[in-house]
Amino acid sequence: xxxxxxxxxxxxxxATDLFWEKGFHATSMRNLQQVIDLRPGSIYASFGSxxxxxxxxxxxxxxxxxxxxxxxxxxxxxxxxxxxxxVIGVLQCQSAAPSSMCMLVxxxxxxxxxxxxxxxxxxxxxxxxxxxxxxxxxxAQTQGLISSEQDPxxxxxxxQVQFMGLRTYIRAHGETAQVVELVExxxxxx
Amino acid sequence: xxxxxxxxxxxxxxATDLFWEKGFHATSMRNLQQVIDLRPGSIYASFGSxxxxxxxxxxxxxxxxxxxxxxxxxxxxxxxxxxxxxVIGVLQCQSAAPSSMCMLVxxxxxxxxxxxxxxxxxxxxxxxxxxxxxxxxxxAQTQGLISSEQDPxxxxxxxQVQFMGLRTYIRAHGETAQVVELVExxxxxx
DNA sequence: GCTATATTTGAACAATCGTTCAAGCGATTG
DNA sequence: CAATCGCTTGAACGATTGTTCAAATATAGC
Numbered sequence: 001x002x003x004x005x006x007x008x009x010x011x012x013x014x015a016t017d018l019f020w021e022k023g024f025h026a027t028s029m030r031n032l033q034q035v036i037d038l039r040p041g042s043i044y045a046s047f048g049s050x051x052x053x054x055x056x057x058x059x060x061x062x063x064x065x066x067x068x069x070x071x072x073x074x075x076x077x078x079x080x081x082x083x084x085x086x087v088i089g090v091l092q093c094q095s096a097a098p099s100s101m102c103m104l105v106x107x108x109x110x111x112x113x114x115x116x117x118x119x120x121x122x123x124x125x126x127x128x129x130x131x132x133x134x135x136x137x138x139x140a141q142t143q144g145l146i147s148s149e150q151d152p153x154x155x156x157x158x159x160q161v162q163f164m165g166l167r168t169y170i171r172a173h174g175e176t177a178q179v180v181e182l183v184e185x186x187x188x189x190x
Numbered sequence: 191x192x193x194x195x196x197x198x199x200x201x202x203x204x205a206t207d208l209f210w211e212k213g214f215h216a217t218s219m220r221n222l223q224q225v226i227d228l229r230p231g232s233i234y235a236s237f238g239s240x241x242x243x244x245x246x247x248x249x250x251x252x253x254x255x256x257x258x259x260x261x262x263x264x265x266x267x268x269x270x271x272x273x274x275x276x277v278i279g280v281l282q283c284q285s286a287a288p289s290s291m292c293m294l295v296x297x298x299x300x301x302x303x304x305x306x307x308x309x310x311x312x313x314x315x316x317x318x319x320x321x322x323x324x325x326x327x328x329x330a331q332t333q334g335l336i337s338s339e340q341d342p343x344x345x346x347x348x349x350q351v352q353f354m355g356l357r358t359y360i361r362a363h364g365e366t367a368q369v370v371e372l373v374e375x376x377x378x379x380x
Numbered sequence: 381g382c383t384a385t386a387t388t389t390g391a392a393c394a395a396t397c398g399t400t401c402a403a404g405c406g407a408t409t410g
Numbered sequence: 411c412a413a414t415c416g417c418t419t420g421a422a423c424g425a426t427t428g429t430t431c432a433a434a435t436a437t438a439g440c
Contacts, residue, residue: 021302022302023215023299023300023302025213025215025216025300026215026300026302026304028396028397028398029397029398029399030396030397030398038418039418039419039420040398040399040400040419040420041399041400041401041417041418041419041420042417042418042419044398044399044400045417045418049398049399050398050399101299105299105358105362106299106300108358108361108362109213109291109295109296109299109300109358109361110213110215110216110296110299110300112211112212112213112216114216123362123363126362127362127363157359160355160359161352161355161356161358161359162351162352162355163355164354164355164358164359165350165351165352165353165354165355165356165358166351166355168295168298168299168351168354168355168358169347169350169351169354171298171299172295172298172313172316172317173313173317189379218426218427218428219427219428219429220426220427220428228388229388229389229390230389230390230428230429230430231387231388231389231390231429231430231431232387232388232389234428234429234430235387235388239428239429240428240429
């Protein structure tokens with residue numbers, strides 16, 4: 001018996017996709033009610049407010065992204081190629097995903113101090129993801145897959161910067177199709 | 191005598207700063223009325239709608255950015271250092287500017303097909319800016335300030351990606367203060 | 381100084397916003 | 411079968427949204 005009531009199973013993933021596509025302010029509670037097929041009372045019983053639902057969506061998005069990274073590393077066998085494949089996979093998912101841009105980045109871009117805790121949470125989760133990048137790079141170093149000269153934290157920073165920049169660029173233009181070689185270049189000059 | 195009435199001089203700059211800080215959806219017409227000190231009728235006589243005012247703000251922001259780039263190049267004497275100084279200047283203006291992020295990028299992040307023409311305009315203006323970058327790089331090449339091996343368009347693309355990424359990163363964390371050396375690195379591996 | 385034209389004003393509009401809550405429903409228990 | 415409990419429902423709330431417009435005011439021409 002959860003502290004919060006029933007949940008109708010996949011309410012959070014559906015809310016996440018809608019928030020991810022349209023952002024916090026452009027998504028109305030009535031939009032959400034339709035998409036997740038719940039009446040206001042049920043939503044407010046579970047999440048307390050629109051902000052509560054958005055925070056749950058941020059957490060779900062973040063967790064899913066980390067799962068995808070771990071899955072990519074597991075499938076690739078080594079952490080460096082896993083990281084590469086993860087980045088390529090995200091960048092190529094132009095049509096499937098609600099937006100080519102990272103939901104955390106979109107949130108950091110649009111939220112103000114009026115939603116201070118949501119903004120802080122998005123920043124925190126982006127930092128967590130950067131930590132996962134750093135971990136993968138550190139493992140790649142100990143396995144001798146990459147030079148140990150540079151600080152893995154610094155490399156993760158540069159990856160984060162380029163990754164965010166590329167996803168924004170893809171949003172502004174279409175898929176330029178040269179994604180794979182762009183990522184190869186990215187990892188060489190990391 | 192302008193086609194659009196009086197304008198109260200600096201209405202557009204003030205609207206631009208507010209839109210830049212809070213975004214399109216989080217900025218209400220009543221916010222704008224207070225900040226630019228105009229009653230609704232006057233605003234609607236001049237700009238037709240909230241979207242019209244936002245489009246005027248996008249144009250103003252874009253024009254001002256290009257002016258800043260040209261001023262930086264003129265002051266630095268050569269186009270390469272001018273470009274560098276422009277980038278450094280923007281990245282260091284953490285406290286003065288309404289947001290560390292580019293207003294065009296923020297718009298591209300938050301706008302959906304419900305404001306298709308605003309979205310398209312933001313994309314177009316971001317492209318224009320990238321063209322200015324390419325021009326500066328091309329001039330640097332003809333002046334022998336930089337190797338002519340690489341395509342200036344490609345280099346402008348990479349600059350755009352890193353620039354957008356860095357500004358987003360600064361928004362997510364604070365000013366990391368190492369901005370200058372970061373930009374030096376950026377221009378080396380362009 | 382008076383008329384005519386242009387601009388500003390602020391109250392008011394319908395629509396939508398996030399949110400609440402009494403009433404209804406469905407399962408569980410005695 | 412009746413009673414109770416937990417959850418769902420959808421109408422309704424006050425606040426705010428973008429926008430309009432008749433009335434008031436300022437400006438210009440004669």
